[in-house]
Amino acid sequence: MPTRMIRNFLQMESAGGITLMLAALLALIASNSPLASLYTGMLETPFTIALGEMALSKPVLLWINDGFMAVFFLLIGLELKREILEGQLSSVDQIALPAIAAIGGMVIPALVFSGINWGEGTNMDGWAIPTATDIAFALGIMALVGNRVPLSLKILLTAIAIFDDLGAIIIIAFFYTAELSLISLALAAAALLGLLILNRVGVTAKTPYILVGIILWVCVLKSGVHATLAGVALGFAIPLNGKTAEDRSPLKNLEHSLHPWVAFMILPIFAFANAGVSLLGVTLETVIAPLTLGIAAGLFIGKQLGVFSFIWFAAKSKICRLPEGTNWSQIYALALLTGIGFTMSLFIGGLAFEDPNVAGQVRIGVLSGSILSAIAGFLLLRFGAQQSKPELSTSQVN
Secondary structure, three states, rough: OOOHHHHHHHHHHHHHHHHHHHHHHHHHHHHHOOHHHHHHHHHHHHEEEEEEEEEEEHHHHHHHHHHHHHHHHHHHHHHHHHHHHHOOOOHHHHHHHHHHHHHHHHHHHHHHHHHHOOOHHHHHHHHHHHHHOOOOEEEEEHHHOOHHHHHHHHHHHHHHHHHHHHHHHHHHHHHOOOOOOOOHHHHHHHHHHHHHHHHHOOOOOOHHHHHHHHHHHHHHHHHHHOOOOHHHHHHHHOOOOOOOOOOOOOOHHHHHHHHHHHHHHHHHHHHHOOOOOOOOOHHHHHHHHHHHHHHHHHHHHHOOOOOOOOHHHHHHHHHHHHOOOOHHHHHHHHHOOOOHHHHHHHHHHHHHHHOOOHHHHHHHHHHHHHHHHHHHHHHHHHHHHHOOOOHHOOOHHO
């Protein structure tokens, strides 16, 4: 392929999303083919980093989920801080909107799941599975639509997913964590304080922040809390402005440097490592089981209903405004995309059910709900959700 064609492909707005989808497809093929044992063995291979007597040993899969995704969430933290300080989230009502939407996107799916599985014994342990949104895949689907999607809608989806992920982390910590290390949490708090001090005294060099951020990540990882939270905290600690008006912004500089690595390496690797769901043993009984239906309905019905209805209420009651340049069709498409639970839902499912006999129900429920949400959201954005028209502008929301 000529160099110019490669360059044009990489510059496409949807290139990152296309790469992500291809990586997920390859993972599904590998995990349901004669390569399955090789695929699984590679992800289960232990990898150790040692410094003297101190060592951190984890399977390759967990290094990807806890390490690579911390870098992804660092980028998200940088983008959110910039938008909060000088962009689309710079007012209280704009911050409140994604928070309210995320609450709806967690409460309603949990109720839908519980309604289907009430009285089904241990099935209720999976109530939180459909509350999650896979931000990587949701943003990837939105990126496939290209410039039909306004930037403000992408920012809103990102903000909702961040609040959603933070909610998922809290849920995991309180409901699916067997034991928390108070010592590690205290050390993590000390590292976080160190980042705040660096920011307050005006340090603009990125190296001190990254070094303390690595310490924060290790402490959070050892605490039992999901390690990606450290990435968000580090992102918010990086200063937006340099020491003088002429200096380059440390935040924007780091954000610009990380973006291609995240889009074309970290997210595709993450997708390849996590999307390999084996469908071996899935039967009709598995498909119609209450656990399967509860997860699928929670993601596809509960998510869109919760996110859209809470946004509608917030806008109509004038608590918040719709993002500039968006309309209700686009908001509904966004609500559909939040139903892509995928990797995070599978992760919570693994915590909720240790019995391998129900693993097939969790897998097929997450896959079906996420795929339906992805297809419906993409089709609405591609063919039905055009740019905001005057009668649907934010100034006329009442």
